[in-house]
Amino acid sequence: MSVHSAAVLPAPRAPLAVVTATTPEPAADEILVRVRAVAVNPVDWVIQGTSRITYRWLQTPAVLGSDVAGEVVAVGSGVSRFRVGQRVFGLATGTDKGRDPLREGAFQEHTVLLERLAAPTPDTLTDEEAAVFPLGVSTAACALFQPAHLGLRMPTGETPSEQGGVVVVWGGSTSVGMNAIQLARAAGYDVVSTASSRTAATVRALGADGGVDYTAASAVD
Numbered sequence: 529m530s531v532h533s534a535a536v537l538p539a540p541r542a543p544l545a546v547v548t549a550t551t552p553e554p555a556a557d558e559i560l561v562r563v564r565a566v567a568v569n570p571v572d573w574v575i576q577g578t579s580r581i582t583y584r585w586l587q588t589p590a591v592l593g594s595d596v597a598g599e600v601v602a603v604g605s606g607v608s609r610f611r612v613g614q615r616v617f618g619l620a621t622g623t624d625k626g627r628d629p630l631r632e633g634a635f636q637e638h639t640v641l642l643e644r645l646a647a648p649t650p651d652t653l654t655d656e657e658a659a660v661f662p663l664g665v666s667t668a669a670c671a672l673f674q675p676a677h678l679g680l681r682m683p684t685g686e687t688p689s690e691q692g693g694v695v696v697v698w699g700g701s702t703s704v705g706m707n708a709i710q711l712a713r714a715a716g717y718d719v720v721s722t723a724s725s726r727t728a729a730t731v732r733a734l735g736a737d738g739g740v741d742y743t744a745a746s747a748v749d
């Protein structure tokens with residue numbers, strides 16, 4: 529049995545404690561990752577500070593954290609997209625309903641990721657850079673593409689489709705918004721985004737065709 533260090537929330541609204549945890553075996557659709565970098569997201573302290581008020585299903589002890597980058601150390605029997613030794617980043621789902629908050633939290637030295645919620649880390653990104661993407665990009669993707677949300681067509685490859693349409697991203701300079709702009713552009717939409725004068729150039733560089741200053745009285749028009 530292998531063990532590793534984990535930052536555990538031992539009880540609702542308690543400080544995190546570093547403990548020795550059993551290193552999990554990946555299930556058929558999972559990869560086991562040696563964690564090299566994590567991102568701390570506002571939702572992490574919301575969960576820690578409110579626990580079952582906002583995450584009613586969350587049992588403690590739990591390992592928090594959603595954003596992981598690292599290296600694959602084992603793959604499940606059904607995994608085809610990853611191999612041992614590969615650099616990956618992905619969304620740790622331990623605090624989601626029905627998931628295991630000890631096996632699947634980010635804030636530990638080894639965690640399991642669902643194969644479908646992980647991606648190879650490009651050589652151009654450090655682990656620290658890659659770790660900031662998963663929750664932001666998945667939130668934006670859910671909002672744009674899930675049938676229960678906007679249900680837009682998804683990106684299909686390297687070249688954006690030419691089917692047209694316009695997506696308005698309110699708050700394009702936010703973490704989620706910057707991902708939403710790029711995903712919508714990749715799906716072939718024109719993007720109009722709000723941004724302050726401070727971040728207008730950034731949202732344009734990410735692919736927004738038009739920028740609206742949300743502090744202007746005419747922004748909604």
Ligand SMILES: NC(=O)c1ccc[n+]([C@@H]2O[C@H](COP(=O)([O-])OP(=O)(O)OC[C@H]3O[C@@H](n4cnc5c(N)ncnc54)[C@H](OP(=O)(O)O)[C@@H]3O)[C@@H](O)[C@H]2O)c1
Pocket residue numbers: 569663664667698699700701702703704705722723724725726727742
């Ligand atoms: N980050 C995540 O992974 C995540 C996950 C799930 C849900 N969410 C939710 O998504 C929303 C955005 O979160 P975030 O983490 O992406 O934000 P963030 O990165 O903290 O965004 C901060 C930026 O938002 C812009 N902003 C501030 N007030 C605004 C307003 N009234 N209208 C438009 N833009 C404004 C500011 O940019 P300017 O320079 O343009 O003013 C500011 O720099 C929040 O409601 C959050 O709870 C986030």
